[in-house]
Amino acid sequence: MEAVKAFDLEWKKQNSYYFLMYRFITILLTTLGICTMFIPIDKTEIVRTSINPLLLLIWGMHCHLAPYLTCVEEGKSISIYEKLKWMPVAKRRIQAVRREYMIKFCVKAGAAMFIVQQIGGILDGSWGIFNVLYPLWEVFFLFLVGIIDIYGK
Amino acid sequence: MDLEFSHVTAKKKGFVLKDITFSVPEGFITGLVGENGAGKTTLFSLVMEEYARYEGDILAGGMVLAENRREILQKIGFISREQQFFQNFNGMQNADFLAGFYREFNRDCFIEKMKEFGVSFGTPLKGLSVGEFIKFQLAFALSHGSRLFLLDEATAGMDPVYKKDFFRLIHEMIAREDAAILMSTHIEEEVTRHMDYVVRISEGAIESVKEAGEWKP
Amino acid sequence: MKITINQNGTLAIYEQIVNQLRNAILTGELSPGEGMPSIRALASELEISVITTKRAYEELEKENLIRSVAGKGFYVCENNRDYLREKNYRLLENRMEELLKDCKGAGMSRKDVLSMVVELY
Numbered sequence: 001m002e003a004v005k006a007f008d009l010e011w012k013k014q015n016s017y018y019f020l021m022y023r024f025i026t027i028l029l030t031t032l033g034i035c036t037m038f039i040p041i042d043k044t045e046i047v048r049t050s051i052n053p054l055l056l057l058i059w060g061m062h063c064h065l066a067p068y069l070t071c072v073e074e075g076k077s078i079s080i081y082e083k084l085k086w087m088p089v090a091k092r093r094i095q096a097v098r099r100e101y102m103i104k105f106c107v108k109a110g111a112a113m114f115i116v117q118q119i120g121g122i123l124d125g126s127w128g129i130f131n132v133l134y135p136l137w138e139v140f141f142l143f144l145v146g147i148i149d150i151y152g153k
Numbered sequence: 154m155d156l157e158f159s160h161v162t163a164k165k166k167g168f169v170l171k172d173i174t175f176s177v178p179e180g181f182i183t184g185l186v187g188e189n190g191a192g193k194t195t196l197f198s199l200v201m202e203e204y205a206r207y208e209g210d211i212l213a214g215g216m217v218l219a220e221n222r223r224e225i226l227q228k229i230g231f232i233s234r235e236q237q238f239f240q241n242f243n244g245m246q247n248a249d250f251l252a253g254f255y256r257e258f259n260r261d262c263f264i265e266k267m268k269e270f271g272v273s274f275g276t277p278l279k280g281l282s283v284g285e286f287i288k289f290q291l292a293f294a295l296s297h298g299s300r301l302f303l304l305d306e307a308t309a310g311m312d313p314v315y316k317k318d319f320f321r322l323i324h325e326m327i328a329r330e331d332a333a334i335l336m337s338t339h340i341e342e343e344v345t346r347h348m349d350y351v352v353r354i355s356e357g358a359i360e361s362v363k364e365a366g367e368w369k370p
Numbered sequence: 371m372k373i374t375i376n377q378n379g380t381l382a383i384y385e386q387i388v389n390q391l392r393n394a395i396l397t398g399e400l401s402p403g404e405g406m407p408s409i410r411a412l413a414s415e416l417e418i419s420v421i422t423t424k425r426a427y428e429e430l431e432k433e434n435l436i437r438s439v440a441g442k443g444f445y446v447c448e449n450n451r452d453y454l455r456e457k458n459y460r461l462l463e464n465r466m467e468e469l470l471k472d473c474k475g476a477g478m479s480r481k482d483v484l485s486m487v488v489e490l491y
Contacts, residue, residue, distance in 0.1 A: 014246055073240050073279075083237045086201045087254045091297035138189030180410075181420060320417050328414040346377055349419040365421040366384060 003089055004097040008068060015067060022063045029060035030109055037113045038120040040127070041134040054138055057109060058145050064105050065149055068098055076126035079153040095150050102146040154181045154214040154228050154300035155202070155333050163207035171358045173209070177301070177350075180330040183321065184348035185337040192357040193337035194235075197305050201231050213301060221283070227256055230294020232287060236366035240279040244272060244289045257298035266292035270322075284315045291322065303325065304336035310341065315345050320347055371399050375416060383418055387426040393434050395446055398459040406436060406444035 001009070012019050033056030042049045070077045081091050113135040121127035156177040162168045170192050177183045185193050197206045200213075203222060211218040211257060213225045238247050244267055249336065252258040267274060270288040287307050293303060304323075308316050324347075326332050344351055345365075353360040373390050375383055380458065394400040406427075413423040427444060428434045436444050438471075473483050 001253070003253045007250055010250050010253070014242065071239065071241075083239065084254075085203065085249070086226070086231055086237060087251060088223045088253050090202055090223065297425070317417075324414040324417050328410050330410070343379060346375070346383060346418050349421040365419045366382070366425055 001102070002097075004094050006096065007084075008054055012067070015071075017065050021144050022067050026060045026063040029056050029063065033057040033060055034109065034112045034116055036136065037116045037138075040117065040124045042123040043132050044126075046130075050134060050138060053113070054141055057138065057142055058112075061105050061142060061146055062149060065098060065102060065146070068101065069150065069153060081153055098150045099147070102150060103143070106143050106146065109142065110135060113138060133134065154225075154331070156197075156211075156301055156335060159210040159212070160211035161196075161199065161211060163195070163199055163205070163367050165198070165206075165232075168192065168195055169208070169357045170195055170199075173359055174356075175352050175359060175362050177333045177335045178300075179333045181299075181337065181349035181350060182327055182334045182347055183245075183350040184269040184344050185335060185354060185361075186339065186341075186344055187337075187354040188339055191354045193354060194233075195304055196354075197231065197233070197303050197337070200229070200303065201226075202357040216287065219339050221222075226300060228300040229302070229303065230291070230297075230299035231295060231303045231305075232307050233287060234286070234307075235305070238278055238284075238289055238290075239325050241277055243275050244292070245274045247278065247289075251293075255297035259296050263292055263296035266295050273308060281314075284311055287319075295326070300332055301337075302332065302334045304334065306337055306339075308338065308340070323347070373412075373416060384422045384429070387416075387423065387447050388429045390424070391430055392433065392435055393428075396454055396461065398454075400446050401453075402448040404446045406446065408443050430461065446478040 007019070026079060033053045036053040036056065039049065069080055071080060071083060072078070081094060085091070114132075115129050117135045121131035158173045158175055161170060161173040173192075173196065175183075175368065185196065187193055199207055200211060200218065212220070213221075214228070216225060218225055233276055237252060242250070245264075248260065248263050252260065264274075270292055272285045272288050272292065273279065279287065280339075281289065311319065320343075324335075325333060327334060336348075349365050350362065352362050371394050372392075373387060375386055377383070379386065381389070391400070400406075406412075409423045409427055410420060413420040416423070427436065427438075431438060431444075434447055434449065435457075437447050438444050470483065478486075
């Protein structure tokens with residue numbers, strides 16, 4: 001198995017409680033976020049209606065990635081990249097693997113959001129092109145924030 | 154695996170290293186001697202860090218470090234009090250985390266070395282004494298086929314018993330002619346007895362490079 | 371044989387090794403033709419630098435006490451007993467001279483020295 005993934009596997013195994021905690025929060029937030037996507041986009045108040053699901057999902061994704069990005073020592077949060085900086089591995093590689101996880105999350109959440117939004121729009125009777133665009137730009141922002149989270153450390 | 158610095162000049166956090174040129178040959182112990190703040194640790198970081206910026210060349214085993222970092226780092230054991238490792242986890246867990254990064258990691262060898270050095274497997278690294286932490290690092294370095302050992306003040310503040318043990322290990326490692334050791338120290342006694350070559354560094358510049366015996370004890 | 375290193379002594383480490391090995395050879399503790407430990411093995415055992423050990427061996431080689439055989443290592447020279455005896459005598463002679471100088475300095479006469487020797491031998 002590839003080095004970074006092997007590390008992640010072992011890391012998850014040894015930090016199972018930490019991961020479980022984060023997973024719980026992720027599922028909670030992401031589910032809430034997707035549920036709010038039932039509300040079809042209000043074309044007159046695009047910004048206001050799209051903020052809530054976005055914030056919930058961003059937070060959810062952050063919690064999904066967090067245990068792979070940081071570790072806690074002496075009460076301080078330390079970047080994983082810092083911990084592995086003297087290992088024979090490129091930082092870019094570690095980041096690429098996290099990006100993979102992030103994209104998987106975006107795709108799954110995006111698909112769920114999309115379906116939910118279309119249903120909401122159809123049920124409401126107001127279905128239109130905006131209902132298609134709305135989940136797409138939510139995912140776009142999600143992806144952007146993910147990139148900042150991963151590459152910003 | 155030998156190490157070579159060729160006209161290395163670097164600015165790091167306001168500190169400057171000027172025109173550093175010397176070699177760390179295989180089969181010998183090279184001492185890097187200088188007062189605190191002379192630049193010893195900075196020199197090590199230039200070798201270990203991924204985005205180290207400097208002029209000049211650093212070569213290991215004949216390969217340019219900047220172009221072959223991952224390959225070269227497979228064979229470097231860096232031992233220092235400032236080493237990263239996961240402090241909340243014990244030696245065995247750390248080995249399990251990091252083994253995947255090294256092609257030649259030998260788990261049995263690691264276990265054997267830890268036992269030989271008398272380092273507890275089950276204690277989290279943060280619970281080990283500095284000496285034990287250093288020994289853990291040596292065990293780890295020896296278990297992934299290291300051929301170049303960089304030791305940053307590994308004996309500072311250690312008691313004589315520990316030092317005797319430590320140097321016994323160092324000399325055993327060097328008995329194999331393909332290993333090279335660069336160790337920094339500011340203790341003169343260690344220099345006259347153990348070092349084959351001595352590089353004296355002061356305020357970021359090399360003062361002298363001498364062979365053992367080329368100075369009065 | 372055991373070699374001891376005194377780090378705080380006035381003699382350089384390689385000199386201490388040369389002296390102790392030379393002694394061992396002259397007194398027969400190391401027999402003619404006997405194999406010596408390799409430079410690296412000895413350096414490792416004594417926990418001293420390889421280069422220092424090499425210097426000691428080179429010194430002993432210069433004094434014709436040991437010789438290196440290509441590919442095999444170092445051996446104690448199979449010098450005729452006479453050569454060794456003469457070398458040993460010479461060293462002892464030096465020591466005797468030193469001692470006699472001290473005796474003279476202490477005010478002993480030739481007779482005093484001789485009677486002391488007879489008594490102690």
